[in-house]
Amino acid sequence: MAETAERGAVAGIGNRFGLALTWLPGLLEPLMRVLQRIVGVARMPWVFLTPNMLIFGAFTFLPIVINFYYAFTGGVKLFPSERPFTGMENLEILFECGNYLDPSTCRKDIFWRALFNTGKFAVLQVGLMVALSVITALVLNRKIIGRGFWRGVFFYPVLLSPVVVALIWKWILQSQGLLNGILIGIGGHPTEWLTSASWMFFWVILVSIWAHMGFYTLIVLAGLQAIPKDLYDAAQMDSAPPGRVFWKITLPLLMPNLLVVIVLAMIRAVQIFDEVFVLTGGGPGSATTFIVQFIYETGFASAIHLYGLAAAASLVLAGALLILTLLQLKATQGGAAK
Amino acid sequence: MPDVAAFLMRTHGRTRFDWTDWVSYAYLFTGLFLMFGPVLWIVMSSFKTQAALSEFPPSFLPEGQKTVQIKGQEGRSPLFVVKMPDGTTRELAEIRRMGLMATMVDPAKPDEEIQVNINDRTKTREIRIATENYTQLFGRFAFGRYLWNSVFITVVATLITLLFNSMAAFALSKYKFAGQKAVFLLIIATLMIPPTIVLVPNFLVISNLGLLNSLWGVIWPAVATPTGVFLLRQYMLTIPDELLDAARMDHASEWQIYWRIVLPLTAPALAVLAIFSVMWRWNDFLWPLIVLSRSELFTLQLALNSFQGELQTEWNYLLAMTVITIIPVTLVFAFLQKHITTGIAASGVK
Numbered sequence: 001m002a003e004t005a006e007r008g009a010v011a012g013i014g015n016r017f018g019l020a021l022t023w024l025p026g027l028l029e030p031l032m033r034v035l036q037r038i039v040g041v042a043r044m045p046w047v048f049l050t051p052n053m054l055i056f057g058a059f060t061f062l063p064i065v066i067n068f069y070y071a072f073t074g075g076v077k078l079f080p081s082e083r084p085f086t087g088m089e090n091l092e093i094l095f096e097c098g099n100y101l102d103p104s105t106c107r108k109d110i111f112w113r114a115l116f117n118t119g120k121f122a123v124l125q126v127g128l129m130v131a132l133s134v135i136t137a138l139v140l141n142r143k144i145i146g147r148g149f150w151r152g153v154f155f156y157p158v159l160l161s162p163v164v165v166a167l168i169w170k171w172i173l174q175s176q177g178l179l180n181g182i183l184i185g186i187g188g189h190p191t192e193w194l195t196s197a198s199w200m201f202f203w204v205i206l207v208s209i210w211a212h213m214g215f216y217t218l219i220v221l222a223g224l225q226a227i228p229k230d231l232y233d234a235a236q237m238d239s240a241p242p243g244r245v246f247w248k249i250t251l252p253l254l255m256p257n258l259l260v261v262i263v264l265a266m267i268r269a270v271q272i273f274d275e276v277f278v279l280t281g282g283g284p285g286s287a288t289t290f291i292v293q294f295i296y297e298t299g300f301a302s303a304i305h306l307y308g309l310a311a312a313a314s315l316v317l318a319g320a321l322l323i324l325t326l327l328q329l330k331a332t333q334g335g336a337a338k
Numbered sequence: 339m340p341d342v343a344a345f346l347m348r349t350h351g352r353t354r355f356d357w358t359d360w361v362s363y364a365y366l367f368t369g370l371f372l373m374f375g376p377v378l379w380i381v382m383s384s385f386k387t388q389a390a391l392s393e394f395p396p397s398f399l400p401e402g403q404k405t406v407q408i409k410g411q412e413g414r415s416p417l418f419v420v421k422m423p424d425g426t427t428r429e430l431a432e433i434r435r436m437g438l439m440a441t442m443v444d445p446a447k448p449d450e451e452i453q454v455n456i457n458d459r460t461k462t463r464e465i466r467i468a469t470e471n472y473t474q475l476f477g478r479f480a481f482g483r484y485l486w487n488s489v490f491i492t493v494v495a496t497l498i499t500l501l502f503n504s505m506a507a508f509a510l511s512k513y514k515f516a517g518q519k520a521v522f523l524l525i526i527a528t529l530m531i532p533p534t535i536v537l538v539p540n541f542l543v544i545s546n547l548g549l550l551n552s553l554w555g556v557i558w559p560a561v562a563t564p565t566g567v568f569l570l571r572q573y574m575l576t577i578p579d580e581l582l583d584a585a586r587m588d589h590a591s592e593w594q595i596y597w598r599i600v601l602p603l604t605a606p607a608l609a610v611l612a613i614f615s616v617m618w619r620w621n622d623f624l625w626p627l628i629v630l631s632r633s634e635l636f637t638l639q640l641a642l643n644s645f646q647g648e649l650q651t652e653w654n655y656l657l658a659m660t661v662i663t664i665i666p667v668t669l670v671f672a673f674l675q676k677h678i679t680t681g682i683a684a685s686g687v688k
Contacts, residue, residue: 152675
């Protein structure tokens with residue numbers, strides 16, 4: 001009862017808020033009246049589509065084509081007409097390796113380190129995060145008091161900006177920070193978290209899980225709530241132990257949902273940049289340098305802007321994302337077929 | 339007290355509160371601590387003075403050593419509680435220190451110097467809330483500028499997003515025309531092209547348009563979101579076409595139908611998109627970092643990043659600035675949490 005009333009109130013706020021936003025198009029009415037007279041009613045849908053499609057064209061479709069052009073041209077000039085064609089040279093620079101498993105034998109060793117770091121990060125972060133999301137969603141799906149509140153608790157960090165997330169944790173992990181203070185309090189040894197390569201990789205994973213877990217928990221929770229209740233009732237009648245219920249009913253029925261979550265999390269994980277860049281700057285050394293940071297630094301941050309090399313690295317990232325997207329499509333179709 | 343216990347033990351429909359419930363609540367309270375603890379810590383720290391911030395191990399409350407002005411001394415002197423040789427304790431201020439011995443005076447009798455071993459004294463502490471961390475932000479840094487830049491980008495980009503996306507959604511849901519399906523698929527396809535893979539060409543487009551180092555260079559690429567078009571289209575499909583036909587009979591123009599009939603009925607979906615858009619633009623980092631290199635154009639996020647990278651980071655100001663940056667999203671969270679969480683659960687987008 002109370003929850004329904006509350007939901008109604010929230011929807012009310014949303015409605016008024018949304019309504020207040022509809023005044024803006026009214027200003028365009030005289031212009032649109034003239035336009036309709038010129039193009040006719042039948043072509044009006046194209047008028048409605050134009051602004052959005054222009055933006056998509058200029059900042060998504062056109063750039064994909066230009067990106068290929070950059071990847072196959074060299075030099076340090078930004079304008080395409082001033083760039084000499086170099087064919088596969090940029091890709092060759094990236095992929096020239098004595099031994100592909102050892103980054104130090106590669107011509108662009110930092111690219112390979114970034115590639116390995118990204119792969120390692122994506123697997124560890126997504127694995128751990130999805131496991132924690134499932135556990136959290138299972139707890140939230142129980143008959144607990146204040147479910148809405150608890151759901152919000154785990155979701156709150158999702159709203160924080162990556163820069164803020166990084167600063168919060170930098171402040172906790174610094175050598176005179178809260179964590180070392182607590183460690184001393186319980187008789188442990190303070191550690192220089194921020195300057196230790198292996199610890200920093202560990203913390204980057206943990207911090208990004210902290211920041212994003214709530215989002216995936218919500219999706220898993222929606223999946224859990226879609227599982228028919230009568231299956232559990234039947235299991236209860238057969239007095240099946242909870243562990244068996246989880247492995248035989250919950251997990252198999254959650255699988256399609258979980259696959260989507262895993263691929264979605266992977267797509268985000270391989271693009272990790274913001275919070276890590278602010279927290280570690282990619283260091284210590286290159287311990288937490290990931291692929292997007294390589295693109296950013298090669299193309300924009302270093303003294304010489306190697307746009308071609310950055311674009312070639314973007315192609316590699318795009319290839320990885322394409323594979324993940326195809327996997328996602330397969331996962332969604334599998335989910336729809338169920 | 340028994341009432342509280344009974345309330346907490348109450349379960350829906352079941353009478354027993356078994357061990358799995360205990361484990362669940364233990365998990366939830368641990369989660370509460372881990373999710374809000376770090377944020378609470380940064381809020382508490384932002385009210386500490388620079389001196390209190392450099393204390394280790396740190397204290398939870400913003401407290402620091404009490405200081406006092408001694409006649410004939412430069413600056414304020416720190417106060418200590420000193421155990422005297424005769425067993426009594428006195429509150430003394432330190433004016434000099436050499437190794438293990440400190441020269442101290444009673445604030446009431448500043449001429450009588452007393453030599454004290456530093457192991458015989460403890461700091462006098464007091465709660466001191468350093469509001470100057472916040473008030474000095476506007477004078478010492480161009481904080482107002484950063485705040486304005488962030489607010490401008492967020493508000494303008496969100497308004498344009500709502501306009502452009504709802505126009506496209508209207509065309510895709512309320513008309514039948516050749517090429518409609520192709521356009522819809524094209525928009526869905528852009529979902530799969532994240533901005534991170536077109537950084538270089540977008541940089542070229544923006545500089546060709548003369549929008550480098552301009553707030554509009556951040557706004558324009560962000561205003562056409564496939565998520566928004568998709569969300570609004572799905573919602574508009576549920577609006578009956580009879581309403582539109584009736585309006586056409588009354589000679590309403592197509593634009594009037596769009597903004598006087600369809601938009602008001604789409605208000606709940608517009609609100610959800612507005613919340614998403616505000617969060618996206620407020621938190622944006624990589625693209626503004628590339629487009630805006632002049633410091634007077636920095637958004638809050640860029641300013642935070644550039645201050646934390648400085649050699650001598652003044653953490654007291656940085657922490658206060660971080661807390662101010664958190665306030666808007668926390669307000670959104672507090673008032674509109676249900677909207678966001680149900681929106682995400684329904685559409686699977688962030």
